[in-house]
Amino acid sequence: MNRQDPIGIFDSGLGGLTVVKAVRERMPQEDVIYYGDTAHVPYGSKSQETILSFTRDALRFFLSHNVKCMVIACNTATALALPEIKAESPVPVLGVIEAGARAAVRASQSKKIGVIGTPATIASEAYTKALRKLEPSCDIYAHPCSLFVPFVEEGWLDRPATAMVIEEYLRPLKMAQIDTLILGCTHYPLLAPKISEFLGPEVRLVDSASSCAEELEEILKEKELLRPEGEGSETFFVTDGAAKFAENGSRFLGRSLQAIKFTPSK
Ligand code: DGL
Numbered sequence: 247m248n249r250q251d252p253i254g255i256f257d258s259g260l261g262g263l264t265v266v267k268a269v270r271e272r273m274p275q276e277d278v279i280y281y282g283d284t285a286h287v288p289y290g291s292k293s294q295e296t297i298l299s300f301t302r303d304a305l306r307f308f309l310s311h312n313v314k315c316m317v318i319a320c321n322t323a324t325a326l327a328l329p330e331i332k333a334e335s336p337v338p339v340l341g342v343i344e345a346g347a348r349a350a351v352r353a354s355q356s357k358k359i360g361v362i363g364t365p366a367t368i369a370s371e372a373y374t375k376a377l378r379k380l381e382p383s384c385d386i387y388a389h390p391c392s393l394f395v396p397f398v399e400e401g402w403l404d405r406p407a408t409a410m411v412i413e414e415y416l417r418p419l420k421m422a423q424i425d426t427l428i429l430g431c432t433h434y435p436l437l438a439p440k441i442s443e444f445l446g447p448e449v450r451l452v453d454s455a456s457s458c459a460e461e462l463e464e465i466l467k468e469k470e471l472l473r474p475e476g477e478g479s480e481t482f483f484v485t486d487g488a489a490k491f492a493e494n495g496s497r498f499l500g501r502s503l504q505a506i507k508f509t510p511s512k
Contacts, residue, residue, distance in 0.1 A: 247314045247337055249473045252277035252481075253462070254308035254316045256301070259287035260399070260491060261432025262319030263498035265342065266480065268459035269317070273466075276478040281307050285485035285511040288395055289322040290364025290431070297366065301327040303512050305335055307483070313337060314471050317462060321346075321430050321454070322364050325372035338465055345461045346428050346454030347376035353450045354426035357384040360419040360449075363430030365390040373430055387422045391415045391434075398433040401497065404440065412437065412444050420445055429453040436497065480504075485511035 259282050281304050301323045308316050315338040318324045324341030332339045361373040368390040402408050435453040466472040484491045488506045495503045
């Protein structure tokens with residue numbers, strides 16, 4: 247492993263592109279290899295065994311591409327597979343949950359913090375545990391929002407139905423008077439304007455992408471793995487549907503995607 251090696255960023259599909267964007271903005275000199283397991287998305291409704299096995303495939307893929315570190319950009323995979331993958335990996339592995347929890351504790355005044363995510367992420371209580379570790383006295387209101395991922399995948403960011411679903415899921419959090427909400431899923435930042443419209447400007451929305459990029463930079467610096475200069479590249483691998491990935495991916499990345507390659511899933 248050396249500074250010139252690429253950073254591996256993994257997600258169940260498209261959503262991790264929000265993390266690619268944050269990493270590229272912070273460290274434009276780094277090469278990024280993205281692995282989107284589009285053949286198996288969504289992870290949010292799957293069991294821990296299955297998610298762990300898919301995440302192991304991603305680690306194997308990255309190691310065969312000589313990455314210097316692996317970022318698990320998927321909240322569900324972080325919640326259900328991070329400790330095992332960290333223990334098995336010869337390169338540093340970083341998830342998104344600790345970074346998100348830290349940003350939320352920093353942002354919250356009242357320490358009434360809401361968390362939304364996929365059913366698997368919420369059931370794992372990974373965010374609750376991470377928040378409690380940082381701030382034992384905080385009140386946490388965690389809710390799964392299963393319909394948000396299909397809405398975002400469909401590009402329904404601003405439809406009347408989207409506003410209705412947001413209201414239905416988030417009403418209890420609004421009633422609980424949270425002052426901070428963790429968007430604990432790669433897809434939810436795209437719904438942020440609508441979520442904010444419903445919760446009001448006094449509720450801070452925290453997404454882990456930028457905090458994760460910040461933490462990654464610190465880790466690379468500390469391990470003397472940060473590339474000092476140059477212009478980085480990005481390569482995208484998906485396990486299915488490269489054309490659809492290119493079409494929808496631009497929504498997440500905020501620009502068009504180049505060089506999408508197919509890699510078969512195990
Ligand atoms: N990437 C997943 C997450 O952040 C959302 C999509 C899925 O369910 O696979 O939890």
